[in-house]
Amino acid sequence: MGCNGNCGSCGGCAKELTLAPQEILMLKKLGQIPFLPVARKASDMIPVYLEDEDCTAEEYSLVLQLLERKALISIDYRSPLKGMDMQAYKGYPVHGSFALTERGQIVLDMLEIQGISD
Numbered sequence: 617m618g619c620n621g622n623c624g625s626c627g628g629c630a631k632e633l634t635l636a637p638q639e640i641l642m643l644k645k646l647g648q649i650p651f652l653p654v655a656r657k658a659s660d661m662i663p664v665y666l667e668d669e670d671c672t673a674e675e676y677s678l679v680l681q682l683l684e685r686k687a688l689i690s691i692d693y694r695s696p697l698k699g700m701d702m703q704a705y706k707g708y709p710v711h712g713s714f715a716l717t718e719r720g721q722i723v724l725d726m727l728e729i730q731g732i733s734d
Contacts, residue, residue: 633686633723638671638679640732643688643724646716653697654680655708663691663714666704680714688720 635643645668646652655664663684665676683689693712696702702711716724 635723636679636682638675639683639688640727641670642676642679642683643716643720643727646689646714646720647724647728651697651713651715653700653702653705654691654693654712654714655702655705656693656710656712658709664705664708665714683720684714687717688723689714690717 652665652667655666656662657664662677663680664673665680666673668676671679680689680691684691691712691714693710695713696711697713705711
């Protein structure tokens with residue numbers, strides 16, 4: 617079965633999209649820096665982002681999970697950022713990166729055109 621647009625579960629094809637201020641902030645950050653570091657424990661898939669202090673680590677984790685579920689970012693644990701100082705992530709053995717998806721770039725462009733800020 618393909619997508620019929622009526623599931624309401626993935627957020628990928630709905631006609632409206634709701635974003636929290638923290639999600640908008642992260643999208644704008646990715647508009648300035650195309651790839652950001654992420655890490656996780658070996659035992660789970662919960663993303664950890666420790667580069668900024670605008671939110672707690674737990675809040676950033678939730679933001680990343682929501683943005684990924686909405687298909688606005690892609691998290692890739694097989695592509696760590698070369699040359700990145702990962703000292704802050706030493707307690708997390710799996711390193712990767714995340715970036716905007718094509719859909720995320722479209723949403724970011726729409727936010728900027730409409731003058732929506734975090």
